[in-house]
Amino acid sequence: MTRIRFQRSLDDLKEKLLVMAGLAEQAIQRAVEAYRVRDLSICDLVSRSELAINRLEREIDQSALDILAMEQPMAIDLRFILAVIKINADLERVGDAAKSISDRVRTMESMAVADLPVDIPRMAALASNMVRRALQAFIEADPEMAQSVLSMDDAVDGMNRAAHITLAQVMGTESHLAPQALNALMVCRSLERVADHATNIAEDVIFWVKGADVRHKASVDAAKVAAAQAD
Amino acid sequence: MTRIRFQRSLDDLKEKLLVMAGLAEQAIQRAVEAYRVRDLSICDLVSRSELAINRLEREIDQSALDILAMEQPMAIDLRFILAVIKINADLERVGDAAKSISDRVRTMESMAVADLPVDIPRMAALASNMVRRALQAFIEADPEMAQSVLSMDDAVDGMNRAAHITLAQVMGTESHLAPQALNALMVCRSLERVADHATNIAEDVIFWVKGADVRHKASVDAAKVAAAQAD
Numbered sequence: 001m002t003r004i005r006f007q008r009s010l011d012d013l014k015e016k017l018l019v020m021a022g023l024a025e026q027a028i029q030r031a032v033e034a035y036r037v038r039d040l041s042i043c044d045l046v047s048r049s050e051l052a053i054n055r056l057e058r059e060i061d062q063s064a065l066d067i068l069a070m071e072q073p074m075a076i077d078l079r080f081i082l083a084v085i086k087i088n089a090d091l092e093r094v095g096d097a098a099k100s101i102s103d104r105v106r107t108m109e110s111m112a113v114a115d116l117p118v119d120i121p122r123m124a125a126l127a128s129n130m131v132r133r134a135l136q137a138f139i140e141a142d143p144e145m146a147q148s149v150l151s152m153d154d155a156v157d158g159m160n161r162a163a164h165i166t167l168a169q170v171m172g173t174e175s176h177l178a179p180q181a182l183n184a185l186m187v188c189r190s191l192e193r194v195a196d197h198a199t200n201i202a203e204d205v206i207f208w209v210k211g212a213d214v215r216h217k218a219s220v221d222a223a224k225v226a227a228a229q230a231d
Numbered sequence: 232m233t234r235i236r237f238q239r240s241l242d243d244l245k246e247k248l249l250v251m252a253g254l255a256e257q258a259i260q261r262a263v264e265a266y267r268v269r270d271l272s273i274c275d276l277v278s279r280s281e282l283a284i285n286r287l288e289r290e291i292d293q294s295a296l297d298i299l300a301m302e303q304p305m306a307i308d309l310r311f312i313l314a315v316i317k318i319n320a321d322l323e324r325v326g327d328a329a330k331s332i333s334d335r336v337r338t339m340e341s342m343a344v345a346d347l348p349v350d351i352p353r354m355a356a357l358a359s360n361m362v363r364r365a366l367q368a369f370i371e372a373d374p375e376m377a378q379s380v381l382s383m384d385d386a387v388d389g390m391n392r393a394a395h396i397t398l399a400q401v402m403g404t405e406s407h408l409a410p411q412a413l414n415a416l417m418v419c420r421s422l423e424r425v426a427d428h429a430t431n432i433a434e435d436v437i438f439w440v441k442g443a444d445v446r447h448k449a450s451v452d453a454a455k456v457a458a459a460q461a462d
Binding site for chain 1: 292295296299300303304306309310313316317320399402403404406407409410413416420
C-alpha cells in the first residue's frame with residue numbers, strides 16, 4: 001500500500017468516526033426531547049439510531065483491523081488507530097445511554113406530569129456539548145480543546161450530584177411523585193455517563209496527540225497526596 | 232523479533248490482563264462486602280484498588296501498542312491484541328463500578344440500617360461470576376463458555392428490573408426509607424453495569440476466537456423483524 005493510499009484509509013476511518021459521533025449526539029438530543037415532551041414516536045427514532053450506531057461500530061472496528069493488517073503503521077499512526085478504536089467504543093455507549101433515557105420515557109407514559117426541580121435539558125446540552133467538543137478536538141488534533149472537555153466534566157458531575165440530592169428529597173417528602181423523581185434521577189445518571197464518555201474521548205485525543213497518557217492523572221495525583229499524608 | 236519472542240510478548244500481555252481481571256473482581260467483592268457490613272475501611276481498600284487498576288490499564292495499553300509497533304502481527308494476533316485492548320477498557324470500568332458502590336456506602340454512614348427487600352449479595356455474586364467466566368473463556372479461547380456469559384446477563388437484567396420496581400415501591404410507601412432504598416437501587420445499577428462489561432468481554436472473546444462479530448446480533452435480528460413487520 002502506498003503512503004498516499006494508507007493516508008486515505010486513515011482519513012476514511014476518521015470520516016466514519018465523525019458520522020458515528022453525529023449519530024450518537026443526535027440520539028442523545030432526541031432522547032432528551034422525548035423525555036421533555038413525552039413523545040414515544042421520538043423514542044422509536046432513538047431505537048433506530050441505536051441499531052445504526054451498533055452497525056457502524058462494527059464497521060469502524062473492522063476498518064481499523066484492516067488497516068492494521070495491511071500495513072505496519074508508524075507509532076503516531078498506531079496511536080491514532082488505537083484512539084479511533086477506543087473513541088468508537090465510547091460513542092457506541094453514548095448511543096446506549098440515549099436508549100436508556102428513551103426506555104425511561106416509555107415507563108413514564110402512565111404517570112402524571114410532574115414539575116420537578118431539575119433542569120434536565122440544561123444538563124443534556126452540557127453533556128452533548130462535551131461530546132461535540134471532544135470530537136472537535138479529535139478532528140483538529142487539539143489537546144488544549146480536549147483538556148477543556150475534562151474541566152466541563154466537573155460541572156456535569158456537580159449537576160448530577162445536586163439533582164440526586166434534590167430528587168431524593170422529593171421522593172421523601174412527596175411520595176406520590178416518587179416514580180417521576182426516580183425516572184428523572186435515572187435520566188440524570190445517563191447524562192452523567194455521556195459526560196464520562198466524552199471525558200474518555202478527550203483523554204484518548206490527548207494520548208494520541210501528545211503521546212502522554214493523561215488518563216487517571218487525577219487519581220495518580222490523589223494517590224501521591226494520600227501517600228504524602230500517610231508519611 | 233523472532234516468532235518465539237513475539238509469542239512470549241503476547242503471553243505476557245495475557246498474563247497482565249488476568250491480573251487486571253483479578254483486581255477488578257476483587258474490587259467488586261470488596262465493595263459489596265463494604266455495603267453489606269457498612270465498613271468504611273473496606274471502602275478505602277476499594278479506592279486503593281481503583282488506583283492500581285488505573286495504573287495497570289495504562290501499562291497494558293502501552294504493551295499492546297509496543298507489540299503492534301515492533302511486529303506486523305498476523306490477522307489472528309491482531310484480533311487478539313484488539314480484544315485485549317477492549318477487555319482492558321471494560322475491566323477498568325468494572326473498577327469504576329466498584330468505586331461507585333463504595334461511594335454509596337460512604338453516604339450511608341449517617342442513615343439508619345434498613346432491611347430492604349433486595350438481595351444485593353446474590354446479584355453481586357452473579358455479576359462477579361460473569362466477569363470470572365468471561366475471562367475464563369478468554370484464557371481457554373472458548374466461545375461456548377463466552378456464549379454462556381451472554382445468557383447470564385438476562386438474569387442480572389431481570390434482577391435489576393425487579394429491584395427497581397420493589398425499591399421504587401418502598402420509596403413511595405415508606406418514605407422514611409427512601410434514602411436507603413435509593414442507595415440500594417444505585418448499587419443494583421452498578422452491578423448491572425458490571426454484568427454489561429462482562430457481556431462486552433464475552434463478545435470480544437467470541438470476536439477474537441471465531442472472527443465473527445456477535446456484537447449487536449440481537450439488535451440486528453430485532454431490526455430484521457421490525458423491517459419484516461413494516462413490509
